[in-house]
Every structure is written in structure tokens, then in C-alpha cells.
Amino acid sequence: MQDKAAEEFFALLARGEFRTTRCRGCGETHYPPRVVCPACLGEDMEWVDLPREGTLVAFTQQRDAMRCRRPEVLGLVELEGIGNVFTRIDAPLEDLRIGTRVAFDTWTSPDGVVLHQFRPRS
Amino acid sequence: METAREVYIAGVAMTDIGWHEEDPHEMGARVCAEAMRDAGLLPSQVEGLISTPHGYMADTRKMVTQRMADYLGMECGLMLDVDSGGNSTSVAVHVARDRIREGRIGSCLVFAAQREAPPNRIKEDILGHFHLIKAANSLYDSYQAAFGVISPLPFYAMAVQRYMHIHSVSPEDIAYVAVLLREHALKHPQAAYREPLTLEEVMESSYVSPPIRRLECSEMHDGAAAVLLVGEELARGSPRAVRIAGMAEAHDPTSFVPYRGEISRFPCVGRAARAALEESGHALGDVDVAEVYGAFAGMEPMMYEELGFFAPGEAPSAVREGRTTHGGEVLINPSGGRLSLGHPAYVTPLLEFTEVVRQLRGEAGERQRPSARVGLVHTEQGFINGSIVAVLERKGA
Numbered sequence: 109m110q111d112k113a114a115e116e117f118f119a120l121l122a123r124g125e126f127r128t129t130r131c132r133g134c135g136e137t138h139y140p141p142r143v144v145c146p147a148c149l150g151e152d153m154e155w156v157d158l159p160r161e162g163t164l165v166a167f168t169q170q171r172d173a174m175r176c177r178r179p180e181v182l183g184l185v186e187l188e189g190i191g192n193v194f195t196r197i198d199a200p201l202e203d204l205r206i207g208t209r210v211a212f213d214t215w216t217s218p219d220g221v222v223l224h225q226f227r228p229r230s
Numbered sequence: 231m232e233t234a235r236e237v238y239i240a241g242v243a244m245t246d247i248g249w250h251e252e253d254p255h256e257m258g259a260r261v262c263a264e265a266m267r268d269a270g271l272l273p274s275q276v277e278g279l280i281s282t283p284h285g286y287m288a289d290t291r292k293m294v295t296q297r298m299a300d301y302l303g304m305e306c307g308l309m310l311d312v313d314s315g316g317n318s319t320s321v322a323v324h325v326a327r328d329r330i331r332e333g334r335i336g337s338c339l340v341f342a343a344q345r346e347a348p349p350n351r352i353k354e355d356i357l358g359h360f361h362l363i364k365a366a367n368s369l370y371d372s373y374q375a376a377f378g379v380i381s382p383l384p385f386y387a388m389a390v391q392r393y394m395h396i397h398s399v400s401p402e403d404i405a406y407v408a409v410l411l412r413e414h415a416l417k418h419p420q421a422a423y424r425e426p427l428t429l430e431e432v433m434e435s436s437y438v439s440p441p442i443r444r445l446e447c448s449e450m451h452d453g454a455a456a457v458l459l460v461g462e463e464l465a466r467g468s469p470r471a472v473r474i475a476g477m478a479e480a481h482d483p484t485s486f487v488p489y490r491g492e493i494s495r496f497p498c499v500g501r502a503a504r505a506a507l508e509e510s511g512h513a514l515g516d517v518d519v520a521e522v523y524g525a526f527a528g529m530e531p532m533m534y535e536e537l538g539f540f541a542p543g544e545a546p547s548a549v550r551e552g553r554t555t556h557g558g559e560v561l562i563n564p565s566g567g568r569l570s571l572g573h574p575a576y577v578t579p580l581l582e583f584t585e586v587v588r589q590l591r592g593e594a595g596e597r598q599r600p601s602a603r604v605g606l607v608h609t610e611q612g613f614i615n616g617s618i619v620a621v622l623e624r625k626g627a
């Protein structure tokens with residue numbers, strides 16, 4: 109069971125598109141995407157591209173979890189002007205530093221769900 | 231306008247914390263009875279009853295409160311089943327206090343009884359417990375849940391990582407918090423952990439989500455507790471009653487990991503603390519003893535700082551210098567805290583109230599802070615997305 113905005117977000121992601129909602133009424137961009145604008149309370153949304161580069165704010169490794177069958181590195185990436193995105197990180201934990209510039213990619217989980225991941229820019 | 235009535239805690243009770251086989255309803259009935267005996271009141275004198283679900287990883291029953299009212303024969307003017315995560319029973323105390331202040335009821339019993347599906351049983355039978363694992367995952371929004379998160383552990387790990395990074399805090403400083411909390415718990419006969427713990431043991435325990443190590447985590451436990459609140463009339467003639475001198479609640483517009491801003495800061499904590507202290511007429515420096523809700527060793531110093539006990543980045547050295555233990559300027563988490571007293575989350579706020587009430591009554595045994603007069607309780611929900619702070623005062627203080 110997933111909300112409508114998330115269903116659309118992950119459907120776009122499966123096509124390699126990394127997008128979120130912007131309010132047509134007031135121009136506010138939100139992350140995560142939503143069906144109601146908290147700034148003007150309007151309900152008229154359009155989908156816009158998110159930045160595909162950001163800064164690594166924090167990272168860790170998750171041992172036990174659904175979906176991930178081995179320890180996955182997870183992190184928080186700050187997209188300028190948008191905010192923090194909780195995401196998979198495609199790099200060994202020991203190679204990562206707070207403040208590293210990272211770039212977007214998609215990742216297909218063992219159960220076939222397309223999610224986003226970021227990796228340090230080479 | 232009529233002046234608000236004073237509200238007191240007249241009775242407290244808790245079970246041992248650990249893994250229990252007892253039915254949560256019966257465990258709840260026993261602590262309710264014990265809290266009423268402690269206050270010298272009968273069920274016919276109790277006018278409100280509030281409780282919570284029986285656990286997170288448990289096939290919980292709904293409407294546990296009316297069942298208890300029936301069982302104990304209470305004719306209530308307030309009945310509520312609360313589910314606000316870790317803050318649940320502290321929200322309950324807050325609501326009960328307001329209703330008593332308004333004069334709508336003269337007393338209210340808040341209780342929680344938690345019995346979880348033990349982790350080893352879940353691991354042995356993943357499929358049989360899959361609905362509970364899915365339920366745990368559904369706590370998080372779609373953009374956090376998609377990555378399979380089933381506990382807030384990775385979020386706390388990232389907050390601790392940033393805190394250590396920003397303030398150059400060493401891993402040993404964080405590990406020492408767990409050691410000290412265990413030292414406190416050794417003096418608590420009802421604590422879940424009663425074996426000494428060394429710094430080496432903490433530092434050698436494996437990472438569960440770096441930088442958080444296994445022995446720096448609180449574990450989910452079973453247990454029950456009850457707190458009985460009364461108005462002035464019932465508190466009269468009871469020298470052991472402890473006054474709730476101030477209480478406040480504050481929430482940030484976040485749910486688990488914040489999408490904006492610094493994730494190692496928790497502004498709701500300070501807002502709740504300042505408001506509760508202001509209402510109480512006390513300064514933070516007056517607080518002799520505090521129970522603080524830190525679910526991980528690294529979160530403890532952050533909470534001490536957000537409450538205002540120490541400047542940002544200074545709590546870890548304060549802890550190592552003995553300033554938060556027996557003989558220090560403020561005794562924090564004498565119960566052993568969430569890490570070593572044990573952490574049945576729905577029950578936890580009531581365990582914190584129980585400890586501070588026992589301290590202010592002078593009934594805390596070996597872990598008593600001499601002549602404690604003012605106490606503070608801090609609770610939180612989610613990823614410290616919301617906080618409640620209460621300032622308690624010994625009668626006649």
C-alpha cells in the first residue's frame with residue numbers, strides 16, 4: 109500500500125527519472141512529493157526534475173532490514189535548495205566522508221524495486 | 231478566572247524490566263493496584279484511566295483501557311487509549327494533569343504494560359512474524375520505508391555521526407556513557423541489566439549501524455508501570471505526594487529523519503524544557519535529578535545539551551568528569567536510563583516518572599541523591615520529533 113505521490117515518484121524512478129512535485133499555485137517545490145502544498149494549501153501539482161548531484165550529509169550501514177539482503181550503506185544527501193534525501197549509497201563505508209559530492213543513479217533491489225542511490229563523483 | 235488547581239503524583243509502581251511471560255493485561259492490573267496502594271486510594275476514588283498498546287512488535291489488543299476499568303471497577307470521567315510512540319504515557323500524564331487542573335476529575339491513573347515478541351523468537355520464525363516486521367516498516371513514510379528500514383537505528387546512527395563530526399567527540403566518549411549508565415543500573419534492583427560493563431567491552435562490541443555499537447543501544451523490553459495523579463484534595467495529608475510544578479510539550483514538523491536542517495539538533499527538546507521550567511518557577515540549575523530519554527549512548531549527551539544542562543559539544547566531557555553522576559552537579563538517569571534500566575518504550579516515560587518521584591520522596595535506596603528537591607523528566611517520540619518535559623517538586627520544597 110503506497111500513497112499516490114509515492115507511487116508516481118517510484119514509477120518515474122523506474123524509468124530513470126528523479127522528480128518531485130512543484131505547486132502550480134505558488135511555485136513551491138517539495139521533497140518528498142505531495143498532493144497538497146503546505147505553503148499555499150493548493151492541490152494543483154506538476155512534476156519537476158530534482159538535482160542529480162548533492163552533498164553527503166551523513167551515512168551509515170544497515171545490518172538487518174527488509175528488502176536489503178546484505179548490509180547496505182545508507183545515507184542522507186543534501187540537494188541544494190531542496191533538502192535531505194534518504195538514499196542508498198553505492199560505495200564502501202570506509203571510502204565515504206561527510207561533505208563528499210555525490211551523484212544520482214538508480215539501483216534495483218533484490219526484490220525488483222527500483223530505488224535511488226548516490227555515489228561519490230569520480 | 232478560577233486559578234488552576236495543583237496536581238500531584240501520589241502513587242507510582244513498576245515491574246522488574248526484562249522479558250516477561252505474563253499476560254500484559256494482568257501485568258497492567260498488578261501495577262495499577264500497586265500504584266493505588268502506594269497512594270492509599272481505592273479504585274472507587276480514581277476518576278480517569280489512560281493507557282497505550284501492548285507493544286510495537288506485538289499483536290497488540292485495542293481498547294485496553296476500558297477492559298482495565300471493568301477489571302478494577304473504576305467509574306471514569308476520562309478514558310483514553312494513546313499511541314504517540316515513545317511519548318505515549320507522557321502525553322497521558324500531560325492530559326491527565328490538565329483535566330485535573332481544570333477540575334473536571336480529581337484523579338487519574340496512567341499505566342502501560344508492554345509485552346513484545348522477543349527478537350530471538352522473531353529470528354527463529356521470520357515468516358510467522360512477517361506481519362509485525364511489515365508493521366514496523368510502515369511507521370516510516372514511503373521515502374524512508376522503501377529502503378527497508380524497520381527501526382530508527384540508521385537515523386540515530388547518522389545523527390550521532392554528525393554530532394561526533396561537528397564537535398570532535400571521540401568514540402570512547404560515547405562508549406563511556408553506556409558504561410556510566412550501567413554503573414547506575416547496578417544500584418537498581420529492578421533494572422534489566424545488572425552486570426558490570428567496561429569501556430573495553432563497549433568498544434569491542436560490533437557495529438549495528440556505525441558509529442553505533444551493539445552495547446550502545448537500548449533494547450526493547452517488557453514490563454509495566456503506573457503513575458497515579460491526584461488534585462489537591464486527595465494529596466492533602468500525603469507528605470509523599472510530589473507536585474508537577476511545570477509540564478510542556480513541543481513538536482517539530484518532522485517525522486523520523488528531517489528533510490530539512492541539521493539532523494543532529496532537536497529543537498523541540500529545548501522548547502519543551504524552557505516552557506516547563508518557566509511554568510515551574512525553577513531554573514535548570516535547581517534540578518537535582520533528571521531522567522532523560524536517550525535510546526542510544528550517543529543520544530544521551532545530545533539530549534543533555536538540548537535540555538540546556540551543557541553547551542553544545544560539552545556534555546561528553548561533562549559526563550566523563552562525573553558531573554552527571556552521584557556527587558555531580560545534576561544526577562542524570564540514576565535508574566540506568568534506557569540503555570541499562572531497559573526500554574519498554576510505551577512504559578518508559580512512567581519508569582522515568584517513577585524514578586524521579588522515588589528520588590524526591592527519598593525512597594531511591596542505594597541510588598538516592600541526598601536531599602533531592604527538584605526533578606526533571608524528559609520524554610520523546612519518533613526520532614525526537616517531539617518532546618515532553620515535566621518539572622517535579624518535593625512537597626514543601
Ligand SMILES: [Zn+2]
Nearest residue numbers: 131134145148
Ligand atoms: Zn503552493
